[in-house]
Amino acid sequence: MSSYAKELEIAQLAVQRASILTKRVFHEKAKGTVSKDDKSPVTIGDFGAQALIISALKANFPDDEIVAEEEAAQLREDENLRHTIWDLVSTTQLSDPEAEGMLGGAIDDEEAMLTLIDYGNSKGGAKGRIWAIDPIDGTKGFLRGGQYAVCLALMVDGDVKVGVLGCPNLPIDDSAPLTGGMESGQTDEGRGVLFSAVLGEGATSRALTTGELARQKDISMRAITNIASATFCESVEAGHSSHGDQAEIAKLLGITNPSVRMDSQAKYASIARGAGDIYLRLPVSETYQEKIWDHAAGDLIVREAGGAVTDIHGKRLDFSIGRTLSNNKGVVAAPAAAHPEVLKAVQEVLSKK
Template identity: 75%
Template sequence: MSYSKELKVAQLAVQRASILTKKVFHEKAKGTLSKDDKSPVTIGDFGAQALIIAAIKKNFPDDQVVGEEEASSLRDDVKLRDQIWGLVDGTRLSDAEAEKVLGGPIESVEAMLDAIDAGNSAGGAKGRIWALDPIDGTKGFLRGGQYAVCLALMVDGDVKVGVLGCPNLPIDDAAPLDATSGVDQTDAEGKGVLFSAVYGQGATSRPLSVAGLAKGQSIHMKEVKDITQATFCESVEAGHSSHGDQHAIATKLNISKPSVRMDSQAKYGSIARGAGDIYLRLPVSATYQEKIWDHASGDLIVREAGGEVTDSLGKRLDFSIGRTLSANKGVVAAPKAVHSTVLEVVKEVLSKK
């Protein structure tokens, strides 16, 4: 299958949701709640999830969605619910044809809540299931760093379409990452990228737009001729990824540049277009399980850009089990030519723990 319709719907839906998140990004009060796992959720998370799931259900009514958020707290909090409705109802693409593809505006508050709650799929190895993170990197979103709107289609457990909206990344694919790339960011002119990939068809980037899709271009992992000069990315939060192990790995690889700490799957998009080289996300505990919505889009985009993505044992990421990557431990993403070298050092460091 070409998945051309799925790709277009996903791109436009992520683009429209990114417009909503940009509105919230500039607000001092973002309507933050704490979930059971103590992670934050904002009005932007709820609004973006509603817009994206509504577009999916309009175009593919039988498809399931694994979404990060659910609407029970909004049903009990009228003020917050109405605040989110104001955002959702007021967010449009300025291109009428693009809006027609998405199905136009959500009809009511109750329809918005139902759309959010439609992200309740358990996932699995059968059928068409979308993995959605409406704002990946919510802490980065709150502190003014990087974040991403993430959507991927899995068919019988394999990722076939992946899209990332990264409002605070530079449009220029050649702009290199540095130690400041994850902090004090804006979505000013020259910022905002839409990454996408279809299995077997390569990966692209294009500027985020407020209308239809802007012109895209192919992206590719950068050739790493000297691994000691590689740029490696890691999460900002020490609770998400083991900074100590990753520093030890970089030291053994004789990488002298400081790591680039960024929130969200913006790291996947950045290495896919050659702005960075290596992404490490190593487990902080034996029991921690990654969520599929945190990796599905980025995994496909990096692989379609010529990279390799595995866990810390060299196994492909398995999105077919449920809502988590329960069969995997950690993530190692790098250009194919050097992935085995990086993985060997990862195994060496982790084996000593």
């Protein structure tokens, strides 16, 4: 039995329920939307998913702290937006009564929803049990019907112990190759994956469902015998990672396969199950600090699938400092055996800048 068996199950069910809400938001409200203004579908989905996840965590682990992206001040001032989100939150549940019951049942009212959202205000740190939530990671991917992720991780004394990613638009089939067509126009058929890991216990995938958890499968990164045959995953947005530097790194490594661009921690999930091989997030700003909720779950899942994850200096990602990865610059994720070669190429290219 896992040392974090309850935490893992609650996290999986909470992410599964929140993923249902995000899909409802997309199908009911996001068609034709391309911007993130205050009433955009991603705003509705962010708040709603965060409320549902925190509700489950507080029902089961009331003393744990939570680091999350959203706060409820905007909803207290915007009655229409608050009502819209409450309508979704109050009517989204798992179809399996036992699974729904494990999450603590329904949220009482709008005020309770606002209180739950604001529980995500922890400053993080190196002591105690802290959950990190990104309710919709990959804003533009979500809006275009491409890749996004519902992300949840548990850190204990600054070390990530449990990680769960809900990726509603990734193919269920772990062997499905990455393609350039994954970034828009996805259908629900054959798609929707829940990725999970517990420190020291490996990584798994299973189909996202609307009720109880589906049967899991072990996943692992692909063994690379020749680095030139590898496939990169990178961010869609050039503002998130330097595409030019990555092209130079690929050239240095002899990699000719086209990079696959997708939003969110779906990149971590994709390389963890061997659909891709290398994920680079290269710094585009001297001052930008990555948020812990953008990396905690994916970092653990890749490492438990046989990968290594560091920053561009070869340091492990440090989740113990606060709400950001202030001790790190960039991300280099690759199969453990290939990671030193990839890191060397990254450092050689970046040293010329």
